[in-house]
Structures are given as structure tokens and as C-alpha cells.
Amino acid sequence: MSMRRLILEYKQSLRLVRKQKEKVKADINKLEKQAKKAGLFKKEQIKQQIAVLERDKKLLSDMEGELLYAIEWMTTARRPGNRRGAERLSIEQRTVTLPDSFFNNIAYAEQEEIEIDEEKQKILEEITWDLTEREKDVFSLAKGEGFTIEYISQLLGISSGNVKKALYRAEKKIEKNIKNFIENEKK
Template sequence: MKDLIITDLGTASLESYIETRRMLLKKADELTVRISELEPVRTLEMMNEILVLDKDRRLVVEMIASCSYVIEWLRTGRRPGNLRGIERRSGTQREVLMDPAMLPMIANPSMPRSPQEEEKGENRFRLEAALRGLTDRERSCYMLAHGESYSLSEIAALLNISKSSVGTYMVRAQRKVSDNVQGILILVG
């Protein structure tokens, strides 16, 4: 069993990560030098030793990459690789359009339902049945046009698609909704 060396790195701060990366870079250089000293391989034992050293060096290089990632995150205050943070995203990148009618209703089952609430539930059922066959894009276009009264150009800007695509989705959605409305059958009993 190998003896483990435990090193207290202190608190997780930018300075401690920079120091850790510096130590890891030294270790990677040492391993590279040791591998190059053994380079003209003459025996099987030497080859196995080089393979073990190379495996260790790859592990240290991965640790260096992880430290560099954390250092970049700590320096900039945002995830590395992001061109702009969430606070600088455009409205269409931040917002997720959602139909309020699709949100779950919070109802108290112990309270009796009024006739208006029952009618709302029936209308909601009819609406869900009518919109059932639409794709997500068709549903978004249809709900923005008919539910929110947006124009085709406004919908195109919101969804980052062309105005003609919005028109196509609207025609398809209207056809599907019309077919679904004619086919709705509500059973009472």
C-alpha cells in the first residue's frame, strides 16, 4: 500500500488555486524530465516505468486544466467559455415563453366548486384538447398571436425565426385547432 501525502492547501481562494497550479506545473515538468531521461527504451521494465510516469503526468495535466478553469472563473466572476453572462443576455435568451393556462392550478379539494369554476375547468379542457396536436413551435406562435395579440413580425422577433415561418406555423396550427375543435366530445356522467 502506498503512503499518501496529504497537503493542506488552505482556503479555496484565487491565490491558493494559483499556488496549486504552480506546484502542479513544477510536478508536470519533473515527470516530463524523468520520462525524457528514460527515453531510449531498452528493456520491458523501462517501458513499464515510462508508461506509469506518463499516466501520472496526464493526471497532473488534467489537474492543471481544472485549476486553470477555476482560476478563470474566480477572476472573471462568470463561467469560462461564456462570451457574456446571464445579466447581459438579450431578452429572447433570458425569457422562456410559457402559456399561463398550462401552469398547474392550485386548488383546494375541500372547498366546493362554484358553477363558474366548473365552466372554467370545462373551457380549459376544451382549450387543451384543441391545442393537443400542435408542436411546441406551432403552439408558441398560436398562443402569442391569439392569446397575447402579438403581430407576426413581433412573434418572429420573439422566437428568432422569420416572419414567413411564423405565417406557416400559424396556418398549420389553425388547421389543426379547427380539426381538433370539431372532434372534441365531452362526456357527462
């Protein structure tokens, strides 16, 4: 899903929340008018209904705030309310420690640049067309870069079990696609 589409969906949700909040406010006003004209027993019932609607209104207000926060974060690519951007962080906050294998893989990749012609690129795309973004990331990091499952899980911020699952699924899909590709080539 693209970021634009995600932002549009969040904005649509924000409109729905605001619409529902206005409806709840109108219901509260209507009940308050009824309470002025009602008797003592009926007034208590109406006050309880108003209390429930007030809780709903607070919940909707909280949802509205969270949606606005998320939309601002997605549109500006910065955490809302930050006074200092990443470029103004201290050296400790900007430093990222990477394992030694990371640099070894980069050095190896720079030594041996592989040029892929159009035909090989098409084959590669045909073999990996049905992989999800996560599966592609995990597969390329594990098989292409040689990173460990634990490091990939830290890098992507997911559990090692999810990394293993994504790698297994990617391998199975690629294996199936290679078989299909070979069968189609024979025809």
C-alpha cells in the first residue's frame, strides 16, 4: 500500500470520526433539552444517557487526535511536536551500531558488481512477482546479504519467528515460480 493511499484512508477515517462526534454532540443537546422539561425520575435516566454519550464523545475526540497525529507524521515524515529534528540530535543519538558482517558484505558487493541484462531482470521479476514486500526484504537480507535471522529481526523490528516465517514463505514461492517458469520455457 502506498503512503498516499494510506494517508487518504486515514483522512477518510478522520472525516467519519468527526461526523460521528457531531452526531453525538447533537444527541447530547437534544437530551439536555428533554431533561429541562422532564420530571425528576425521567431526568435521572436522561442524565445517565448523557453520561454515556459524554464518554463516547471523549473517545471520539481521542480518536480524532490520534488520527491527526498520524496524518501529520505521515505527511511531514517527522514526529509531530518535535522541536529538534534528527539532524540536530547528539552524536550518541545519531550513531547506529552495525555488526561487522554488514561491512564485509558491502565490501564484497562492491568488489563484485553483477550486471543484470534485461532478460535476466525479467526472469527475476517473474520469479519474485508474488512475494510481499516483507518477504522480498527478508529474502534479500538473508540470502543476498547473508545476515542472520536475529540481525534481520532487529533491523526490521519484527520477531525472529516472523523473519523465519517470511523467509520460508519466500523460498516456497520462489521454488514454485521457478518450477512454473521452467515448465513454461519447455513449451
